[in-house]
Amino acid sequence: MKHNGLKPAEGRLGILIVGCGAVATTFMTGVLMARKGLAKPIGSVTQYGKIRVGRGEAKQYLPVSDIVPLAKLDDIVFGTWDVYPQNAFQAAMYAEVLEEKDIIPVKDELQQIIPMPAAFDKNYAKRLDGDNVKNCQTRWQMVESLRQDIRDFKAKNNCSRIVVLWAASTEIYVSVDEKVHYQLSDLEAAMKADDREHIAPSMCYAYAALSEGAPFIMGAPNTTVDIPAMWQLAEQTRMPIAGKDFKTGQTLVKSGFAPIIDVRNLGLSGWFSTNILGNRDGLVLDEPENFRTKEVSKLSTLETILKPDEQPDLYQDYYHKVRINYYPPRNDNKEGWDNIDIFGWMNYPMQIKINFLCRDSILAAPLCLDLCLLSDLAARAGRYGIQRFLSFFLKSPMHDYTQGEEAVNNLYQQYTMLKNAIREMGGFEADEEID
């Protein structure tokens, strides 16, 4: 295979995770266990996926890692920041996602992962009360302190590359303000002026990562990198960015199921999605301002798959509602219900019910791995700015809304984009049409 100038995955890859909660610890524990041959990274495209390359007689189905050079699990070093000081072993035990027997074999390694003090503002997540927090006077100081953390981690762990992944709590909703979020110079001025209303702590992490030459991935629905000023910074630093919001349970089902309604030309009159969830994520999302951020992300999925403008007879005025209810007894084991009211021939109504009893962090962990490895790959391939091919893993994929671009939410179209990008980076033809 010829790699089009793609740099090899040499040396250690530092994965710095913002947040050392349920998702982060499930991800780290799984990678450390897989490295010892004690667990399998199921659900990961980079570890299991096979993609066709070539056509006709030259056609072959190859594992992703045979098409492109990916960082090996053995080469990963983890670090985190969190508002709570507990090490990754304590945090994994607290999260109660994994059973003790699946954590103990890597206890020593997890204990070495001690969260660095967080860049945090309680106004952005009122329900959190940890005190492992940086003492910064301004947002700009947060940026500088985070940049130093990244540099120190890279040197101490002898990493050749760093990726920064946000797996921290959902912040309150920050709406895009043209005066602050459109130009990089305005964003920087607002950080220096300590504009706490428009600059979320997550923006400081993203700014620090990109400035230090690290790709940044937003796993929550936060606005963070979904603003033109950050796109400018990503271009300037030639770093990839991706977001927003891991596509795990209900939205995965929605973006995979809605195309059935579309391709069979059935009508939709309503889609009601509700969840019960009892982990710390659920607790934070119980705060209306934090839920608002999630709601905006979850609602965006259907509009680009079932388009009222293009098929008014089928999709005019359907009612789409999403709820999340905090229910502690279930902890990380979320239960999602979808009630879908559809109609068919001569407008006769029908209903579909989907009841997904999922495990939130078990679904999110492989996405963390794939997003980190593929962002690192993209950086080595010289790709920068919004990585649309990573939409496959994200609920509310980034797109240039200033140019009227629409996000691609259809799971199968997203999968085609992913395969094409991997083919292209591997020196093969990106030969699949997105229909």
Ligand SMILES: NC(=O)c1ccc[n+]([C@@H]2O[C@H](COP(=O)([O-])OP(=O)(O)OC[C@H]3O[C@@H](n4cnc5c(N)ncnc54)[C@H](O)[C@@H]3O)[C@@H](O)[C@H]2O)c1
């Ligand atoms: N699990 C899923 O299926 C899924 C899907 C999509 C998105 N997400 C998002 O992923 C994120 C993580 O989920 P989780 O279940 O691990 O939550 P969690 O509450 O277990 O962990 C989040 C951690 O982030 C920490 N934190 C909050 N603000 C921080 C900051 N500014 N700096 C550093 N640390 C900070 C918290 O103290 C907490 O320990 C959430 O935003 C969630 O909405 C999860």
